[in-house]
Amino acid sequence: MINTATARFAGRSVFRIGYGALQLHRLHDRRDEAVALLRRAVELGVNHVDTAEFYGSGFANAAIREALRPEDDVLIVTKVGADPDPGGPLPLRIAQRPEQLRASVEDNLRSLGLDRLPVVNLRRLDTGPGLRAEGVQIVDLDDQLATMTALRDEGKIGAIGLSGVTIDGLRRAIPAGVACVQNAYSLASRDDEDMLRLCAAEGIAWVPFFPLGGAGTGLPKVTEDSAVLAAAESLGVTPSQIGLAWLLHHAPNILLIPGTADPAHLEANMAVSEITLNGDLLPTLDAIESRSNNLPFGAAS
Numbered sequence: 001m002i003n004t005a006t007a008r009f010a011g012r013s014v015f016r017i018g019y020g021a022l023q024l025h026r027l028h029d030r031r032d033e034a035v036a037l038l039r040r041a042v043e044l045g046v047n048h049v050d051t052a053e054f055y056g057s058g059f060a061n062a063a064i065r066e067a068l069r070p071e072d073d074v075l076i077v078t079k080v081g082a083d084p085d086p087g088g089p090l091p092l093r094i095a096q097r098p099e100q101l102r103a104s105v106e107d108n109l110r111s112l113g114l115d116r117l118p119v120v121n122l123r124r125l126d127t128g129p130g131l132r133a134e135g136v137q138i139v140d141l142d143d144q145l146a147t148m149t150a151l152r153d154e155g156k157i158g159a160i161g162l163s164g165v166t167i168d169g170l171r172r173a174i175p176a177g178v179a180c181v182q183n184a185y186s187l188a189s190r191d192d193e194d195m196l197r198l199c200a201a202e203g204i205a206w207v208p209f210f211p212l213g214g215a216g217t218g219l220p221k222v223t224e225d226s227a228v229l230a231a232a233e234s235l236g237v238t239p240s241q242i243g244l245a246w247l248l249h250h251a252p253n254i255l256l257i258p259g260t261a262d263p264a265h266l267e268a269n270m271a272v273s274e275i276t277l278n279g280d281l282l283p284t285l286d287a288i289e290s291r292s293n294n295l296p297f298g299a300a301s
């Protein structure tokens with residue numbers, strides 16, 4: 001029986017349902033609401049928040065700094081590999097060079113008001129949705145890991161994660177110590193099943209981004225699958241909740257970071273820990289076909 005409540009991550013126990021801060025940028029003009037949403041998340045039990053300096057060009061980190069207190073004991077996970085590009089088309093730009101990774105760690109330390117970043121994901125561009133590196137931005141993984149491990153040795157980061165990585169890349173990085181992998185993955189989009197299994201065997205947390213298919217990314221939406229809709233109706237819950245509950249049931253090392261700017265959705269996402277997928281429900285959902293082929297480039301990262 002899988003423990004749907006807590007799991008080990010970066011040397012501590014976290015509630016398996018965390019919060020992803022990407023959608024906070026939609027509250028850019030309503031900072032009080034962003035802060036209140038984060039406070040509500042903590043009240044509901046969130047002790048793992050995923051962010052990046054480039055979410056809302058610093059807005060997400062600023063809101064997190066304002067909302068979270070040391071006594072909340074929230075594990076803040078951020079990422080490097082891209083920098084804010086306010087006014088740009090995405091608005092982020094690739095920043096894969098070792099010196100850019102280091103600078104981005106410093107930026108995150110400053111904006112989050114921390115002496116040490118508990119976990120930092122190295123956002124590679126090797127797989128899944130998003131941009132691809134070109135020219136000088138194509139950097140060997142080993143060179144990046146050398147920078148990340150140096151930053152860990154210096155105490156600026158607590159643990160290293162990987163994102164947008166292939167299974168070969170993950171295998172290369174494991175000797176350096178990997179706390180988590182963050183790739184696009186959901187009930188409707190399951191390309192990385194082998195990597196998920198490797199993570200489980202190695203004690204690495206699997207923290208999928210786009211666990212519901214993302215906001216308008218062009219990826220398959222979990223909530224549009226007929227088997228998900230039927231399961232939701234039979235349990236009297238929402239289709240999003242079924243998608244998240246399936247992830248919790250699928251493997252014990254999966255941690256959730258659904259993104260939302262809506263307090264009601266936050267409540268619904270936290271209530272997923274109460275959902276049990278009994279009887280035929282789990283095999284029926286397992287049988288849903290993965291529809292992740294031909295992931296679009298340029299989708300949000």
Ligand SMILES: NC(=O)c1ccc[n+]([C@@H]2O[C@H](COP(=O)([O-])OP(=O)(O)OC[C@H]3O[C@@H](n4cnc5c(N)ncnc54)[C@H](OP(=O)(O)O)[C@@H]3O)[C@@H](O)[C@H]2O)c1
Nearest residue numbers: 020021022209210211212213214215240258259260261265
């Ligand atoms: N490593 C990476 O490259 C990377 C890339 C992308 C994202 N991420 C991280 O992963 C997190 C999750 O990804 P995401 O936020 O892009 O996508 P997601 O969690 O798959 O989906 C977010 C979308 O689902 C909606 N939603 C959330 N909860 C809902 C509910 N209970 N009922 C109905 N709709 C709901 C949100 O809208 P509302 O706001 O209206 O609820 C939003 O449109 C991000 O927040 C970010 O922290 C990492």
